[in-house]
Amino acid sequence: MKKTTKKFSFNGFGQLTIPLIAIALLVVFNLIRDPGFFSIGISHNSNGNAVLSGNLISIINGASELAILAMGMTLVTAACGGQDISVGAAAAIAGSVFVKVLKASSSISGVTVILAFLCACVVAMIFGSFNGTLVAVFRIQPMIATLILYTCGRSIAYWINGGATPTVTSSIVNAIGSFIPGIPVPTPVIIVVVMGILFWLLFHFTSLRLFTQSVGINGSAARLNGIDARFIKLLSFIILGVCVAVSGCIGVSRLGLINHETLLLDVEMDTILAVAIGGNNLGGGKFKLSGSVIGAYVIQMLTITLYAMKVSSTDVKAYKAIVIILLVVIGSPVIKEKFSRFLARLSDKRRKVSVKGAEE
Amino acid sequence: MRKLRALFLVTVLVLCCMAVACGKGDDDGLIKVGVVNNPPSESGYREANVKDMENVFSEANGYKLQTFYSKSNDEQLQAAQGFITDGVDYLLISAAETTGWDDVLKKAKEAGVKVYLFDRMINVDESLYEAAVVSDMAAEGDTAVNWLLAQNLPEYKVIHIQGAMGSDAQIGRTGALDAQFASNKMTKVVQQTAAWDEAEAKKIVESVINSGEDFNVIYAENDGMAKGAVAALDEAGITHGVDGKVVIIGFDCNRWALRELLAGKWNYDGQCSPFQAQIISDLIKSGKAPATKKIINEEKGFDAKTLTQADIDTYGLGD
Numbered sequence: 001m002k003k004t005t006k007k008f009s010f011n012g013f014g015q016l017t018i019p020l021i022a023i024a025l026l027v028v029f030n031l032i033r034d035p036g037f038f039s040i041g042i043s044h045n046s047n048g049n050a051v052l053s054g055n056l057i058s059i060i061n062g063a064s065e066l067a068i069l070a071m072g073m074t075l076v077t078a079a080c081g082g083q084d085i086s087v088g089a090a091a092a093i094a095g096s097v098f099v100k101v102l103k104a105s106s107s108i109s110g111v112t113v114i115l116a117f118l119c120a121c122v123v124a125m126i127f128g129s130f131n132g133t134l135v136a137v138f139r140i141q142p143m144i145a146t147l148i149l150y151t152c153g154r155s156i157a158y159w160i161n162g163g164a165t166p167t168v169t170s171s172i173v174n175a176i177g178s179f180i181p182g183i184p185v186p187t188p189v190i191i192v193v194v195m196g197i198l199f200w201l202l203f204h205f206t207s208l209r210l211f212t213q214s215v216g217i218n219g220s221a222a223r224l225n226g227i228d229a230r231f232i233k234l235l236s237f238i239i240l241g242v243c244v245a246v247s248g249c250i251g252v253s254r255l256g257l258i259n260h261e262t263l264l265l266d267v268e269m270d271t272i273l274a275v276a277i278g279g280n281n282l283g284g285g286k287f288k289l290s291g292s293v294i295g296a297y298v299i300q301m302l303t304i305t306l307y308a309m310k311v312s313s314t315d316v317k318a319y320k321a322i323v324i325i326l327l328v329v330i331g332s333p334v335i336k337e338k339f340s341r342f343l344a345r346l347s348d349k350r351r352k353v354s355v356k357g358a359e360e
Numbered sequence: 361m362r363k364l365r366a367l368f369l370v371t372v373l374v375l376c377c378m379a380v381a382c383g384k385g386d387d388d389g390l391i392k393v394g395v396v397n398n399p400p401s402e403s404g405y406r407e408a409n410v411k412d413m414e415n416v417f418s419e420a421n422g423y424k425l426q427t428f429y430s431k432s433n434d435e436q437l438q439a440a441q442g443f444i445t446d447g448v449d450y451l452l453i454s455a456a457e458t459t460g461w462d463d464v465l466k467k468a469k470e471a472g473v474k475v476y477l478f479d480r481m482i483n484v485d486e487s488l489y490e491a492a493v494v495s496d497m498a499a500e501g502d503t504a505v506n507w508l509l510a511q512n513l514p515e516y517k518v519i520h521i522q523g524a525m526g527s528d529a530q531i532g533r534t535g536a537l538d539a540q541f542a543s544n545k546m547t548k549v550v551q552q553t554a555a556w557d558e559a560e561a562k563k564i565v566e567s568v569i570n571s572g573e574d575f576n577v578i579y580a581e582n583d584g585m586a587k588g589a590v591a592a593l594d595e596a597g598i599t600h601g602v603d604g605k606v607v608i609i610g611f612d613c614n615r616w617a618l619r620e621l622l623a624g625k626w627n628y629d630g631q632c633s634p635f636q637a638q639i640i641s642d643l644i645k646s647g648k649a650p651a652t653k654k655i656i657n658e659e660k661g662f663d664a665k666t667l668t669q670a671d672i673d674t675y676g677l678g679d
Contacts, residue, residue: 046594053596055570062563155401164404164678165584167616178595255558255591257616259584261403262557307567313552313560314525 015279018331019294022277026301030055030308037308045179052184055304063300064188065091065247065264068195070274070292072236072243077275078216079236080135081284082142087240088267089153090127091248092260094120096160098249099168099258108170121245127153128241129234136233150268157260165259168252177253188250192293195246199289212236216284270299277327298327390424391644393417394443395452396436399429404614404678409479409634413452416637423641433457440464444471450644454479465489476643478636480528481654491643491650493636495657497532503661504609504630505536508577509545511607511627516546516577519568521561521589522553523581529632533581533611549575554585561588569596577607583617586610586626601625602664613662615676621664622672631659631675 013020030037040054069087076084101116102108127149134145176187183190203209211232214222219229247267252258276282277298278291302323306316329335395417400407410429417423426448428439433456443451444467451473455461458481465488468475477492508516520537523530530553540546550568554560561580568575569592578593578600580586586608593600600606602624610617611630620626636657643650662671 044597046597046599048597051595053570055567058563058566058570062566158401162407162678164407164614165616166679167587178591251559254562255584255587257558257584257587259556259558260401262555262559262584264559265557303563304567307552307564308571310550313554313564 015288016291016294018279018327019277019291019298021330022298022327023294023301026298026305030305033309042184047179047181049179049181050184051179051186055308057186059297059301059304060189061186062304063296064186064192065250066267066270066274066300067192067293067296068243068247068250069240069267069271070278070296071195071199071289072240073271073275074278074280074287074289074292075212075236076142076240077272077280077282078284078287079212079233080142081216081282082135083268083272083275083282084131084146084237084240085143085268085272086127086131086146086149086153087244087271088264089150089157090124090241090244091251091264091267092154092157092258093127093160094124094245094248095252095258095263096157096260097123098245098252099166100160102168102170102173103166108168108172110172113170113172113176117245117249120249121242124245124248125238125241128237128239128244132234132237135237136230154260157258157263161258161260165257167257169256173253173256177250177255188254191246191250195243196289196293208232208235213286217286270296273324274299277324277331279331389422390419391422391450392424392446392448393426393450393452393644394440394446394448395425395427396440396443397427397429397452397454398431398456402431405612405632405634408677409454409636412635412637416641421641431456433460437461437464441467444468444473447471448473451475452640453477453482455482458483462488474644476640478640479634486653489653491640491653491655493639493655493657495632495659497529497632498535499532499656500611500630500632500659500661501533501536503659504533504579504611504628505540507628507661507663508579508607508609509540513576513607516540517549517575518546518577518579519549519565519575519589520551521564521578521580521585522551523585524555525553529611530581533630537579546577549573554588556582556584558584558588561585562592565589565592566595569593569598576605577609579609581611583610583612583614583629586617587620590620590625601627612677613675614678615672616678618662618667618672618676621662621667622669624664627664628661630661633657633659633675634677 038054038056040052040056042050043053045051073083073087098116098120101119102112105112131146131149134140135142175181178186180187211227214225214227215229215232223229247264251263274295275292277295278288280287280291302320303316306319311319395413397410397413398406400410414425417425426443426446428436430436430439436456437460440451440453441464451468453475461482461484465475465484469488475489477489479494481492481494518537522534537546541548550564552564554564565578578586578589580589590600590608593606598605600608608626609628610626611632613629613631617626617629621629639655639657660675
């Protein structure tokens with residue numbers, strides 16, 4: 001009985017406690033600063049569609065690429081106990097392929113967009129399996145293995161399209177990046193939901209979650225139980241490849257332009273951060289995708305808050321770092337343990353008091 | 361097997377050496393030029409710059425061109441050293457960093473190699489190079505701001521999106537606008553750096569729109585960031601361009617950006633000319649020492665109302 005109350009007081013939402021507290025704090029802070037911060041309005045975009053607008057929409061919309069990458073990164077983290085730092089570069093490659101295929105066709109129809117996306121997917125999955133092979137077969141540490149693609153990825157993206165920033169003008173691509181006519185919700189947000197559902201289906205109908213966790217917790221034990229650890233690790237990188245392709249294509253569609261040097265720049269660090277804020281163990285093992293997704297929204301909310309406060313964007317990173325240090329320290333096992341011991345002592349005292357009261 | 365493989369490798373090596381030696385053999389009468397530049401992958405600007413160099417310093421024009429592209433200053437220094445040892449007549453440099461070039465340039469002088477700097481200045485004594493052909497970024501900013509003032513808007517509420525802080529282009533293009541903010545002729549709604557990142561520029565403009573603040577000018581320090589800013593306006597349904605509410609200013613004259621101008625969606629694009637090769641070639645061919653050490657590459661600004669398709673074909677970068 002005592003144990004359950006203790007758990008409830010600090011770990012009511014399990015590993016989601018920290019990210020949820022972070023979101024709550026940011027919401028409260030923003031509401032005090034500007035009560036109208038989260039108000040959602042309806043405006044008409046330049047195509048004349050009624051669309052939702054406001055800071056909340058900006059946050060949820062802007063975090064889409066990060067959220068999708070965080071889902072894939074969680075899986076890689078859980079299976080391999082390490083992170084892929086090449087997602088930004090790989091997304092630049094996928095985006096470049098997307099643009100290349102679109103530009104190769106004379107007129108852009110729905111079919112060409114789907115074809116371009118599939119090509120981007122295949123290329124990203126190939127690069128994913130390259131990383132995966134290095135990690136799973138050759139047992140190179142994930143960070144070192146993916147450092148290769150991190151270093152050369154944007155050069156490869158350059159080879160695909162050349163140095164200038166090619167642009168695509170198409171109402172379909174524009175709809176993917178902003179709004180589909182008649183639907184007031186930004187399309188990237190819808191894509192995040194679809195990706196979430198796909199992952200849920202994957203975990204629901206296969207044993208991938210169980211296998212990934214067991215490989216992450218103890219690879220050799222998993223192998224002795226008949227799980228092909230190499231395959232699971234490789235698979236996690238390939239799935240991340242799909243996520244990379246999706247977010248790369250969203251990034252390109254937002255502006256109808258690919259700049260291989262700046263597309264999703266530094267996103268790998270934000271992605272790893274999102275996984276960490278989500279309470280996932282970066283050493284592998286148990287994981288929760290929802291935590292990472294919330295982590296992604298925390299990061300984006302932080303950025304938008306700082307922009308709204310007109311903090312100079314050169315300083316934004318420093319402020320972000322401060323908040324993140326706090327979050328990570330509060331979420332660390334040492335602080336968690338101290339805190340729960342403190343709570344236990346409190347409840348002990350209270351019980352003693354109540355016992356005394358009963359005796360009297 | 362091992363012997364065979366060794367033999368094969370030796371043959372390949374010998375062939376390579378021969379190829380290099382042959383390549384060196386046929387330079388009769390050609391002016392040997394070594395170019396040390398940043399890699400074309402850096403930007404659309406650099407790509408056009410590299411192509412221009414290769415076109416102007418062609419064999420048809422009487423040159424023998426050797427090139428080296430790198431973002432790393434150390435590698436550039438080594439390559440320059442190599443060109444001097446090779447005995448080039450002219451060394452053309454666009455350095456990755458402004459420091460560390462003294463020794464190499466002194467060696468060039470001793471060896472009788474004439475040095476021209478292009479695009480970027482280097483922190484060395486003027487006597488070490490013949491001339492520097494560079495863009496005047498501050499002039500680019502001035503031209504743009506003067507154009508803006510000439511529009512006689514009733515008020516100037518400016519969103520200023522800066523490039524990577526500390527870069528030449530950012531400092532030059534920011535200076536002109538900062539002067540206007542200081543003299544209160546224009547109001548600064550927000551001034552943020554997006555570090556050349558289109559998506560970041562969009563976020564900055566989005567946050568201003570969400571805050572409900574009024575603005576009527578977006579001054580973005582390159583084309584990509586201007587495009588990001590315009591994407592945010594489009595989502596919010598704010599009109600822009602020639603007949604719109606918000607005046608859009610970009611820089612670099614990418615071809616796609618000039619097309620936006622021609623369509624009336626943007627108002628102004630400032631040129632940053634990557635075409636220094638012809639100026640340097642003329643100097644080399646004239647055989648005279650240039651009158652000044654610092655030669656400013658003339659640059660234009662394009663107004664959407666007067667831009668023509670011919671301008672796009674001549675001055676546009678990329679595709």
